[in-house]
Amino acid sequence: MNLQSNDFELFALPVQFAQDRAAIDARWKDLQREAHPDLFAAHGAAALRVAMQWSVRINEAYQRLKDPLKRAAYLCELHGTPINAHHNTAMPAEFLLQQMSWREALEEASSEAELDQLNEQVQQARREELQQCERLLDVEHDYPRAAELVRALMFIERFAHNIEARFDRMDTVDRGQ
């Protein structure tokens, strides 16, 4: 294992979508306990530089492994199917319709309860798509279809961010600022 190992090798995890989040977290901490620059503060410049490289690499892998969407995208890439979200924006009509109705609902939402409800809908859709992703990646090994699903999930994720931004604004407006 070295700095070029893939994320799964680095964390000694099976190369698959299904993962135990607690195991990823625990492994991350085990690795940082070996590599974090703070542990090498008194060990000279050479060790410090190496520690910085490793610590950064471990954090990078952790960011990708712990987030199901990033993990799915990474698995597609490892199997020769890059996501290329910028060049590949075609989506099924049904999906686009759902996006439009969500956007309308977001614009019209005027209370925290309505926003909560919309958020729950979106999270539910996200969970379902991720389950399908797991089947495509771990059972059917159909990476091109999984990549399509990842692109759809990226839309959902962006929409979830918009909802969060609305929650933030609502907090501030509520209190008359």
Next chain:
Amino acid sequence: MALLQISEPGQAPDPHQRRIAVGIDLGTTHSLVAAVRSGVAECLPDAQGRVILPSVVRYLAQQGRQIGFDALAAIAHDPENTVASVKRFMGRGLQDIAGRDKLPYNFVDQPGMVSLHTTAGAKSPVEISAEILATLRYRAEDTFNDDLYGAVITVPAYFDEAQRQATKDAAQLAGLNVLRLISEPTAAAIAYGLDNASEGVYAVYDLGGGTFDISILRLTQGVFEVIATGGDSALGGDDYDRALADWVLQQTGAQATQASDKAAMKLAARACKEALSATDSAAFEAQLTGGRIHFEVTQVQFEAATAELTARTMNAVRKALRDARLGKDEVRGVVMVGGSTRMPQIQRAVADFFGREPLTNLNPDEVVALGAAIQAHQLAGYNSAGDLLLLDVIPLSLGIETMGGLVERIVPRNQTIPTAMAQDFTTYQDGQTALALHVVQGERDLVADCRSLARFELRGIPPMAAGAARIRVTFTVDADGLLQVSAREQVSGAEAKIDVKPSYGLSDEQIAKMLQDSFSTAEQDMQARALAEARVEADRMVLATHSALAADGDLLSASERERIDALVAATLAAKPLDDAKAIEAATEALAHGTEAFAALRMNRGIKQALAGKNVETI
């Protein structure tokens, strides 16, 4: 060749050579220094037995200055030359300072950071903070009768790049070797968690004199993982004082326009606020040029006059929990930090929100310095706290300006540091050979709404069609939360790099000049100091190499071993020379020459960390 002591990593290399490392809480209202002595972290008192140093600096007409209690006593009669709460000006321009018309200072608007005009000339917030830090440094050196090895300085979690860099500059100016900047709530969590052997998710609500932080942390077996952080680096007890003073002026119809009146109102408000933490009603008393104010203020009135400020802190708490993707019922305890959390309305608001009483069993004034001292002790190579590990996050997103004044986010907020993230960009004109990069920090989509950190240019891109160049921009954030940005054109290899010393930061030359010019450390001969530092660093590198060889020398071939031995010998040969540059060069050669060995050792360590764990996963 000199005899060398060989020791295991994690232990002090030489028991006869003490390494004194301190933690410093550089606060808005007051500052403290703490150290681990005989295994216990404690705040160091001054000659009069006081641990608190008021963060107040007074400049006198004849070159002198007063720092701490003496300066505090002069606020009312010499307001222009007596600077309090300077932390609020760190890394800030004039427009950034809210309520500046209510402050008694003569601000000098300067590009980058504001300065204050005093009887001793213009003083930057960095210089003023350095006076406070130097005072604490002398206190620690007197206590131990020895030089300091280094210091951990705390900053609000919500401090941005410019404010962190300004703090580090101030420490350097005060002659301190900065081991790490750590965030105040994290420091508090260390002191609290280690004291109480806690596990689980904790919220740290830190309301200081001028800053507010909320951090959500997970504590597991000595690992302090920050999950999310939020706050306001311009909201604190000072604002409660000001709100109270404004309310009293409104009620009484009195005026406070002169500098001395503004200072008197501020002091009176603070005294009244402090009294209201213990009683239901207290007198607001101030002697102004236009007459005397005597006004009775109740708890309820004070709470109402400051309700908006308290609500702002609770908004940040909600946002941090959302960022952490945690419900408030998942929080096992709320730790209160900062003197301003003594206000009853704050304790009530926090208790109401979380549905549990906040934890106040540690002194909220001291807990940050104590945590910093524990971390400093460990960074100096001692292992008293067991396996303490901080996994902190970056508080605000970092990005660069793209077409149309929009921000492309590269490192999102709440990302664990150290981190490096890259993004590819391209040219937008045919034959374009240079690209201007503008680095910004903040959560908003428009560059105009974010803080500008630095600008630099990538030149030497070979002329190609628009969109053909592939320029990879990499952001590297170190464990202190400080940023370096590099850009590289992938085809030609053209490269540019910048340490983000924001438009606000001081260059190393400026710092060196300030050190020589005015400063309390000026009596120390700069050259002697450089030589001493070079020798210490050489020793450190040689000792580290010896202990590495003792532990993992088997990883090296005979010829590799010979090369390293030769570099060690060269470093030891350079050490007695009176030439700092030659010693530094030999030390750097040794560092460089042992890097591959360090990489091999790290590999071995990582493999060991995972060994035995594969069994569970298979």
